Amino acid sequence: MKKSIKDYTIKIAEKIAPIVSSRDIIVKLKNSISKLKAKKVSLDFSNVVFVSRSAAHELLIMKEELERKMVRKKSIIFINTNNDVKEMIRTVASNRAIPERNKPKFRAEVVNIDTIIKNG
């Protein structure tokens, strides 16, 4: 992390990984950002090739929560995102704005194990 009093930049590929997958890692990132004195924190996605849907969801929650805080409120900015990362964050953000109320149906035929063995 690069330090300054007002601004802070975190290089995500170095701090986390070039592919950001897990929610728990983002929760940990949020906790470490919360402790910073900086008012503006830039998350630098240079060299990040992909962010999963779950991680993007958690990143957006983190951004909202840190920007809403009464104490040590922070502005979180995503910078240097490649097209895949940008698209993922936008897709998840639009689903957060207008969530799908009805989850799609899923139907499966109940079969006997012998049917599966026969198909094998």
Next chain:
Amino acid sequence: MKNIIILKPKNDSLVAQLVSFYETLKNAEPNEQLSFDLSNLTWACPLLVLPLSAYINSTNSEVKIDDCEIQDYFKAINFPKGVDSISKLKQIVQSKKSYIPISILKREKEEDREKLESMFSTIIYKALDKTPQGTSSAIYQPISELVTNIFEHSKENIGYIFGQLYPSKNYLDICVVDRGRGLQRTYFEEKKLELTDAESILEVMRGNSVKPGNERGYGVRTSRNLVCDGLGGEFIIISGSAALVSKKNYNNIATLKNFYWQGVIIAYRIPKPDKPIDISLYLE
């Protein structure tokens, strides 16, 4: 210790591997210490290899590979121990160019775990060589979602991932395994839902998340949709005594008699992509 001879799968299909694995652990007590004999095997894919590795490691079972025709393969992928560090993964990939070792992800390693998973996914993607637009995201997304589920829901501290590209057969197999509390117990402990193993798998596929809010619960379903509907692959989930076998327009669920897997196994096979894919169509 009971000796178990692992049956040679009937053919190369993913279902045949499932059947071979089912026959292997059928009639074993949950978590029973066993001695596995792999000498009959002439071919094995991740759906057979990875759950066996997880089982052996978690129960301190024994395995004999010296008389096996594919013992070099097992050695190359570091079966059954796997690797849990980036340096070891790099070292093996450099020396055994066609094989990626079994990777073991440990909760407490946090960022290092994420880096190991990231490297695994990158190696798998690069092995595909020359792919159409969107393929990298289509490869990374299901691995990411299925691995994050282990550390979100299983209450287990270790996850297993393994993959193998078969260039002559033109497909890629991936498997993700945990030895945690399984789906049925997760629904019971988190939502007080009393479901069978088969019903629990169906709830997962319907997006019934144990986490609050309606923005969760899409990880497994969207992975299945991306693999089967987007990439034309096959997708299998095993948890407890049930298995779902899924393809495009085809979902079969069965109870596995006299069998119990503590945790979750997810395996899928995708043909090497030959046309561009837009994963946002499958993310919901």
